[in-house]
Amino acid sequence: MKKTIDARGLACPQPVILTLKAIADAAEVTTIVDNQAAVENVTRLARSKGCSIEVTKKEDGIYLTIRREGAPSEPAVAEHVVVCSTSSAAAGPLVVFVPSDCFGRGPAELGERLMGAFFHTLLDVAPKPKKIIFMNTGVKLLIEGSRALDDIKALAAQGIEVLACGTCLSYFELTEKLAVGRVSNMYDIASALLEASKVVEL
Structure with a gap:
């Protein structure tokens, strides 16, 4: 068919x-x-x-x-389902979710500075996340001029998967300016969040 x-x-x-x-x-x-x-x-x-x-x-x-x-x-499909099952959730990956270009709530300038400090610190701490997902204004951290860009590139070089929301990039007209990571979609993002053993939201 x-x-x-x-x-x-x-x-x-x-x-x-x-x-x-x-x-x-x-x-x-x-x-x-x-x-x-x-x-x-x-x-x-x-x-x-x-x-x-x-x-x-x-x-x-x-x-x-x-x-x-x-x-x-x-079998590949069946194996994927087993990995996603509740019984194996504890063995799932650690995922960092970044919905903003500012860390926490408060003055934007301070939040941007803290966000840069977080990614710089993440280079030297453990455990490392398997994926870092950027959505909404968080995608602005992945373009040239972002104070966190060099550190995010270094994290990607360490094997951490960097996902950027394609709809968000389009909304802010930043698709062509993406400097690190890959353009993703809501299906992939939702799957990554649901399969994670722990999601850390900034």
Whole structure:
């Protein structure tokens, strides 16, 4: 069974969610998108589900053809579910959630200074988070000129995954200015938060 999903013009994370639903009961799904962020998000989804993906650029959009690899892909999906189960939650990763470019409440200048100090300190403390998620004005910490940028780059170099909310970057017109991390979507962000053993919100 084949399905075609027209996700052109849809805001994040709709292309991912529609594709996820389609591959649940179709052996081949073609999702049509119109931006690179959607390409990357759907590609990550396909690979996480053990599917192959073929990207074809046409005049009217970018066509992502996703195919299930048959029986071998099923254990991978089952294994993923086990990892996310309640019984294994304690073994999940530590995630830092950054919803603002200021640390805590109070004067903005002080909050920005404290945020810079936090990321500088994080380089030398343990345990390290597996992921740091930036949303809302927090994405402003990931662009050139941010006092925390160098330290966040150093954390990324240590293997910590840095996720930036794509909708937030678009809202502030900062997508092209992202200097570290990758553009993410609400599906990935929600999954990361729910799978974490502990979420530290700044």
